[in-house]
Amino acid sequence: MTQKIQLLGISNAIVDILAHVDDAFLQSIGAPRGSMTLIDEPKAHEIYGRMGPATEMSGGSVANTVAGFANLGGAASYIGKVRNDQLGAIFQHDMRSLGVDVRLEPARGGAPTARSHVLISSDGQRTMQTYLGACTELAVGDINPRTVGTPEVILLEGYVWDIPEGPALAAEAIRIARQVSARVALSLSDSFCVERHRDAFVAAVRDGVDIVFADEDEVMALVGVDSFEQVLPSIEDFDNLFVMTRSAQGSVVVNGDETVVQKSIAVDELIDTTGAGDAYTAGFLYGWAHNESLAECARLGTWCATRVIQQVGARLERGVLDGYRRGDA
């Protein structure tokens, strides 16, 4: 008997290529510091050819969350498109080695597996130049009752709306979710992504999406306000569970009349903030899938985020729950 899947992630399957850069390099490629820019294949070759020695590791926002959820011990599945090349093999290996049920086989043709050039400044800030490659070929047909199965939660990321069939396949995922009584969660990806697809995101959040994961910039962009203080009244007329992270200011969870405010945990040494939000989402959903209270979900998310910023790389390492006790976080 197979394990009941708790979380299905549907997202862009990306291998990160990480390297240190200085500000002059960012200027020379026209990349605003801290931005995520979509680039085409020639630009990807140009940037890679000019950037320094790198390290490669599997990435992608919701893919990181799925990996983290599996690492915590949760039962997860994943839908994302890679090509049958070496980077695709790396991506699928890293998922499967955590026990994630990878639902799609690599494509035998088409664009190569996606890669994101993650350019790390001396202060740890990251600028991403992402070539979506095979991700752009994820299609509505890849989302069907057989690939989706019967998860408890389906997690989509905003970046899915950047690919040609993204809006349609997200709609199909929501449709199937209703049939199998799965909840739908949406991680808003980044504030520029929200700007690109704001109307579509608002429509999805109003009809189909149950849980919204966002940092404060993203939720501000979604509801169109300039400060986080304005967010809370703005989301009152939404019927969703909002899970909002605020870096060092902790996180705020709003579910109708219930509001949970969770402090961040002070860390001795911040190594790398990448993946903090993805890890938070993994921890929160792990608690949620185990029927914990929202306060406990927020504590667990915070714990995971705190762990991931004290390591290099965006994916939680093993033993992430070591030391976690109720009330410590």
Add this chain to the structure above:
Amino acid sequence: MTQKIQLLGISNAIVDILAHVDDAFLQSIGAPRGSMTLIDEPKAHEIYGRMGPATEMSGGSVANTVAGFANLGGAASYIGKVRNDQLGAIFQHDMRSLGVDVRLEPARGGAPTARSHVLISSDGQRTMQTYLGACTELAVGDINPRTVGTPEVILLEGYVWDIPEGPALAAEAIRIARQVSARVALSLSDSFCVERHRDAFVAAVRDGVDIVFADEDEVMALVGVDSFEQVLPSIEDFDNLFVMTRSAQGSVVVNGDETVVQKSIAVDELIDTTGAGDAYTAGFLYGWAHNESLAECARLGTWCATRVIQQVGARLERGVLDGYRRGDA
């Protein structure tokens, strides 16, 4: 006018696949802790399929040294064989991005680019399972006056003797070195490698090799003694410069009647010992190429080794000489 090359490395071009493992995993694949084992492609697939999420980065012992030497500001070139696949592109990119003159284009057919599964135990010890792939196709014909050029030093690694044409291509490299008045250095790789090729190494060290880089286990295996104390009298009848590293006990450099003993530098936190020897060799050769005294070369080597064990990964990061002052080390 092109820059005069100071160091040419000839070695196995390998991409490392790094993952954390427990002792049970090592036992299950029959890998002695801390060993380096050569494996075939089916075994490589088996191990990769069973190991956890990984990080990929360019590796290879002498390749690490060449990259470190270039990172220090030295002029370096490199001969090693990769295939025209994504891992091969990663390897060549990482070299070229440091300014290394990569002499061979990727092979258009044959075995895939080599990879070493680097299995990291909880105490930081590394066990390597290496599939040589395209490396095994490095041939005598790849070593010729055009590819070798006129470097000041040619650095070979013991692992080259593990590939079919390795002994012959090493002999050819030594022959060309004599013609262009280059010195020949040999890094002994590991003590098991020395056991495999001891007679060939002794013959090469007696005739052709000028400088021997070894850790204490390797030099003990080379001269066939059981303790480091027995090494010094044993190497008296060799005519070579011996550069011997001893981990926390520092290093010993012997050149005929001259002996330099260099202490190690205490570190607050040892992150990852991989590449300590390769980095030492890079620093030592950088000093040597700049006509520094043997004592200064040893200090510089020690500095580089100290830096690399305080970071993750075997290759020196940028700015390695920041903070280095004569006499500090």
